[in-house]
Amino acid sequence: MNGFIGELIGTAILIAFGAGTGANVNLKKTLGRGSGWLFITVAWGFAVAFGVYAAGQFGADGHLNPAVTLGFAAFGYFPWAKVPAYLAGQFIGAFIGAALVILHYYPHFKAAKGAEDGNSVGIFATGPAIANPLFNFLSEVIATFIFIFVLLNLGDFTTGLKPLIVGFLITMVGQSFGGTTGFALNPARDLAPRLAYAVLPVPNRGDANWGYAWVPIVGPIVGGILAAGLQFLIA
Known part of the structure; x- marks a missing residue:
């Protein structure tokens, strides 16, 4: 349970x-509307950091990400017996986090009539700058x-x-590799908030773009397994 x-x-x-950053940057009449990519990537970096701190305080390993959990488990860095509880916590937690953002920004969603006013699934989930399923998938991988791979070499x-x-x-991943697909890196981070929206x-609200949703699910899982596999081979 921990x-x-x-x-x-x-x-x-x-x-x-x-996602709160996404709402602040995108929605009509918010004070942060129009802030740039640096603002977004730094915010997501701190979001992960504080999430990891909190998870650790409650006895979890701070994965917050099925790609981490499954990649680690695939090569013995994490016990398979704990995988279902970790995945459930990640997806449910992501949905709750998105719901809080919807509640907090409800008046702004109400004032935003569509994508031109920033009311889109992009607040909660990723999408490609150029729609190319193969290369979008490879970007996430x-x-x-x-x-x-870097995470595996940080220890605890x-x-x-x-x-x-x-x-x-x-933040560094977002700055260097995020411009193509929004660097989901995390199936729970993308799927559960997309579902909440x-x-x-x-x-x-606009369209949830379910046709793209497989990319930020499958791509990160493949990337996580490949990273753990390389670590297993060379460590």
Whole structure:
């Protein structure tokens, strides 16, 4: 239960801060509307860092990400017996975090009549700058591979300043590889908030773009497994 609760709380914090940044940057009449890519990538970095800190305090390993959990488990870095609880905590936590953002920004969603006013699924989930399924998939594989390979070489990343280092790593991945697909890196971070936008009573909401949703699910999982596999071969 500690793993489930820790991952739920940590992932909820991650998405509340991350999607909250998306809402602040995009929605009509918010004070942060129009802030740039640096603002977004730094915010997501800190969102991950604080989520990891919180998860660690509740006894979880601070994965917050099925690609991390599955990649680690595939090569013996994490026990398979804990995988279901971790995945459940991550997806439920991500949905809760997105719901909090919808509640907080409800008047702004109500004032935003459509995508031109920033009311789109992009607040919560990723999408491609250029729609090319193969290269979008490869972008997510490459970005997640680099992220998780570095993560594997940080040791216990829930203690001391390690979560902040993870946050800087996320920011760096976003700065270098995020311009193609928005660097999902994380199936729970993308799928659960996309679902929340689709099923919760968001005023004036747009399309959830389900046709693209497989990319930020499958790509990060493949990237995570490849990273753990390389670590297993060379460590």
